[in-house]
Amino acid sequence: MKTSSKRNPWAWIPTLYFAQGLPYVAVMTISVIMYKRLGISNTDIALYTGWLYLPWVIKPFWSPFVDIIRTKRWWTLTMQWLIAFALAGIAFTIPTSIFFQLTLAIFWLVGFTSATHDIAADGFYMLALTEHEQSLYVGIRSTFYRVATVAGQGLLVILAGLIESNSGLTPLTISVDADPAAEWTAPDMTAIASTEADLQGEMQFITPSPTVRVATSVPDEVEVMQGGEMVKMPFKAYAALMRDSVKHSNERNGFTAAEAPKAPAAEGAPIVADKGPGAFTKWVKDVFGEEREPYTERNNNIAVVGLRLNRQPAPGEEIILNVTHKSGDQSIKLEQAALSTRFVFNENNWDKTAWLFYEADHKLTEKVSASFEGASGNIPMAWLTVFAVLSAFFFVAAAYHSWALPRPASDGTNEAGTTASGIFREFFETFRTFFRKPQVWVAIAFMLLYRLPEAQLVKLINPFLLDPIDKGGLGLTTGQVGLVYGTVGIIGLTIGGIIGGIVAAKGGLRKWLWPMAWSMSLTCLTFVYLSYADAPSLITVNICVFIEQFGYGFGFTAYMLYLIYFSEGKHKTAHYAICTGFMALGMMLPGMAAGWLQETIGYRHFFIWTMICCAATIGVCAFLKIDPNFGRKK
Numbered sequence: 001m002k003t004s005s006k007r008n009p010w011a012w013i014p015t016l017y018f019a020q021g022l023p024y025v026a027v028m029t030i031s032v033i034m035y036k037r038l039g040i041s042n043t044d045i046a047l048y049t050g051w052l053y054l055p056w057v058i059k060p061f062w063s064p065f066v067d068i069i070r071t072k073r074w075w076t077l078t079m080q081w082l083i084a085f086a087l088a089g090i091a092f093t094i095p096t097s098i099f100f101q102l103t104l105a106i107f108w109l110v111g112f113t114s115a116t117h118d119i120a121a122d123g124f125y126m127l128a129l130t131e132h133e134q135s136l137y138v139g140i141r142s143t144f145y146r147v148a149t150v151a152g153q154g155l156l157v158i159l160a161g162l163i164e165s166n167s168g169l170t171p172l173t174i175s176v177d178a179d180p181a182a183e184w185t186a187p188d189m190t191a192i193a194s195t196e197a198d199l200q201g202e203m204q205f206i207t208p209s210p211t212v213r214v215a216t217s218v219p220d221e222v223e224v225m226q227g228g229e230m231v232k233m234p235f236k237a238y239a240a241l242m243r244d245s246v247k248h249s250n251e252r253n254g255f256t257a258a259e260a261p262k263a264p265a266a267e268g269a270p271i272v273a274d275k276g277p278g279a280f281t282k283w284v285k286d287v288f289g290e291e292r293e294p295y296t297e298r299n300n301n302i303a304v305v306g307l308r309l310n311r312q313p314a315p316g317e318e319i320i321l322n323v324t325h326k327s328g329d330q331s332i333k334l335e336q337a338a339l340s341t342r343f344v345f346n347e348n349n350w351d352k353t354a355w356l357f358y359e360a361d362h363k364l365t366e367k368v369s370a371s372f373e374g375a376s377g378n379i380p381m382a383w384l385t386v387f388a389v390l391s392a393f394f395f396v397a398a399a400y401h402s403w404a405l406p407r408p409a410s411d412g413t414n415e416a417g418t419t420a421s422g423i424f425r426e427f428f429e430t431f432r433t434f435f436r437k438p439q440v441w442v443a444i445a446f447m448l449l450y451r452l453p454e455a456q457l458v459k460l461i462n463p464f465l466l467d468p469i470d471k472g473g474l475g476l477t478t479g480q481v482g483l484v485y486g487t488v489g490i491i492g493l494t495i496g497g498i499i500g501g502i503v504a505a506k507g508g509l510r511k512w513l514w515p516m517a518w519s520m521s522l523t524c525l526t527f528v529y530l531s532y533a534d535a536p537s538l539i540t541v542n543i544c545v546f547i548e549q550f551g552y553g554f555g556f557t558a559y560m561l562y563l564i565y566f567s568e569g570k571h572k573t574a575h576y577a578i579c580t581g582f583m584a585l586g587m588m589l590p591g592m593a594a595g596w597l598q599e600t601i602g603y604r605h606f607f608i609w610t611m612i613c614c615a616a617t618i619g620v621c622a623f624l625k626i627d628p629n630f631g632r633k634k
Helices: 015-038 042-061 063-068 070-092 101-130 131-166 237-252 279-286 379-404 420-434 439-449 452-466 478-507 510-520 525-532 538-567 574-601 603-622
Strands: 174-177 213-214 222-228 230-233 301-309 319-328 332-334 341-346 355-359 368-375
Touching: 015 042, 015 070, 015 101, 015 131, 015 379, 042 063, 042 101, 042 574, 063 420, 063 538, 063 574, 070 101, 070 379, 101 131, 101 574, 131 368, 131 379, 131 478, 131 538, 174 301, 174 319, 174 355, 213 301, 213 355, 222 237, 237 301, 237 355, 237 538, 279 574, 319 332, 319 379, 332 368, 420 574, 439 538, 439 574, 439 603, 452 478, 452 510, 452 525, 452 538, 452 574, 452 603, 478 510, 478 538, 510 538, 510 603, 525 538, 525 603, 538 574
Parallel strands: 174 213
Antiparallel strands: 174 368, 222 230, 301 355, 319 341, 319 368, 332 355
């Protein structure tokens, strides 16, 4: 008979869920940054890394195997060892000539292994803890998962940047100052040509001025030379013309790879005119849309900065420069969506100019600065080190969890999982028993509808904060949004989740279901208020976002606990994975329609609509039947 080795949950829950979050970040975020730094085109990055999310989408379909074969503890530890070896494989294949194909294949392996680890770890959490402990630590596990995402997207990328900065030429630093008091001037694309280069000194990158000052307001029209004549064009068209000039110049001089031209339309193919909104969209807008004065678009100002090497590299030598935002206000943006900020210098183009394209947010009301760094270090070595560190962490985590994870008596091997016929019989039995659980359709409705308001709201929070006032938004700058939603909002979300776990552990899920449902619903009112408020201060915006995110974090506790509650019984691991599939579907479908709805009826009416959707959140709770003792300390 299996014995139970009890271990303090603090000894393994934080590390287990930190380890659960890191591979997801590595596959979905770090891979994209790495490929960009290593020169993979945006087209290939979007195409191939987009499919890497698939393992987490389809994980419910193989979750029964984790439930049937071996123990959850065995699966958790085995997946951690596999992830450790796989990440080491990524590290050692980065310096190869076919790194893209090899690392992409291993990322697929990491994705499926990580998704399997999620299934096993969540199942182990339910087996190793009492109902009371599951309630108490549900906020802690979410917190450390979020810490892992911050560490992966922040600290590991910073580590790669430090290696790049300290392993090549002296980093190039460019400061951009956006000043509302400055007068607009056209970007100067000739200054660098007259900059003297020290051909005998240490090789380095040079720029005509390390500090660039730009205005935030722009003229309606700009005079440009076209066909030997001065003509006027709207500033928006002028900015697009300058961006295209920068792109074509960098491609022509060999600094960046030219994208494959789009296939021309077939000769004689009909040209389909834009018919505008459909009949249904027009009806929704006429009936439910808010009345607002026509929006007058304002343009961001632009700045163009040139740079080059001071002397010629050796024959066959390539020096790669990557330029990134280092510090300062995020309202000054280095264009990277349409333009590459990775430049290849060699013996043929060293004395030509590579161009950077900046935008300054027109909503700025006071002077701000941002610093950008061009690093030319050993990029493959930088990312090799990052994945070597990740691999080392998982070797340590797997070894530590081999000791720290308890051995609950309930985590036994399913006897049906010893033969092939038994495995497949149990596989289908898992889905059959899930859909025959009491209140299964009420539970599925709860999984799909409980977060209906937030599923729509979360897609539009950042656009609402950024959009100008005359378009219905709050007109915040990019830097302000980073503080409001990326910092204050995350703090509110985390605190709400932790407090939700603590109170649910004291009173039980049934007692706190209604307060948490109302918390999830009523806090949406903060955005109704902000959409109607007359120029709310930044402090007011921060308070409202904190309240809304706190309410969401607090209310989300009931959702997670109910998934655990509904999964109780035989096959709880697989059933929980199926529940998370419905959870993802409940966020995905409403979110897909949220943008269309907001653009049709406006922000004010959209936020009122999310409040109406709160009726679904409250309504589904009324039909749930929950054991009053679940989650409460006995």
